Amino acid sequence: MKKIIIFTILFMLFVQISRDSFAQKTTKTPTPTSIDISDQIDELKSKIASKVAQLNLVEKRGFYGTVTDASDTQITLQTVGGDIRFVDVDELTKFSSDSNDSFGISDVKKGMSLGVIGLFNKQSQRLQARLVEEEDALPNFFYGAVYSVDNDNFTLTIAKENGARNVIDVESITKTYSFTSDELVKSGFSKIKETTPVIVIGFSQKEDKNITLGSRIFLFPEISVSAKINLNPSQEDVTPSTGSGKKLVPIIK
């Protein structure tokens, strides 16, 4: 009988041990307490995120662009990059212009360059203007390579990456610089050589928009000409020959 009792005890012990070991291997399910804490943390996170979003909804910004549309309460601007910006004007908006002391919303016309400072609403993507200032139109910024230099007329032709060519009129106000040996030094018209990469800042002339009055010229003689710039003579530049040795010169009106 003793043997039976011993075996029974051993059997019970064995069953208990095996149950415990399997119980340990089972996946732990979160206790109700840990679920509550986790939910509370999530809720708190959500509340904080919402508050932060509210606080960051409005920020101070400054726009610059060309007026594409204007009304008594709204100005539409086109930025330099071509994006459209909507500006709301109210009684707190101040207007300023160097050329007009009484500059106001009624003076804002299509094509005008404006700088606007105000509060930008990220949600509505609109700027509540606080200061509207008339600005000068931006100059042209060119990058290209010197295609030709006209020493008689003090002009140079720039070949650009898009294939276009612009004539730069070099006047006494034009400042020329050269970037050599990691240093920017003053240069002059006589030092401008063909095929030199160049950056030009200037204003298009009203009479001929293809001619730009150079304001600043930056030469980069140590940099190669971009493969995108075509410096080969274009069809228009080649003066056709009559075959008799007499060159045909195009009539310029």
Next chain:
Amino acid sequence: MKQERVFLSFIMVLIGLVVAGAAFFFYQATKQSTPTKDNIIVNISPTPITDSRFFLKVFNPKDESLADRKTITISGITTPDATVVILTTSTHEIVKPSSQGNFTTNITIDDGANYIKIWAIAPNGEIETVERIVSYTTEDF
């Protein structure tokens, strides 16, 4: 005596079953499912392309930001052999980036809206440009 033997036999069978069951569960728990050839899921991760192309990133200033000081810092990163040209309508600055390609310089801005054009020119003449509008104001609103 005969009764004892029967009972013992029954207990032994039970123990045997439990041991066999435990061994089976242990085997199931530790067994790693090896995917069959048909079920192999091939995760095609995009091969990281080493971007050796010419680039320009400007960290500061942010576009359409406001400045309450006339001197602002221009910083960014490009390829180390590039030449960085910073132009505004009134000033200019040309800098060479560090060996890591980082560059930082200060420029002076005018009242109102300032257009800043940043160029990175590679030795082969390739360019990258970034434009920024920074407005100077001391007004509080």
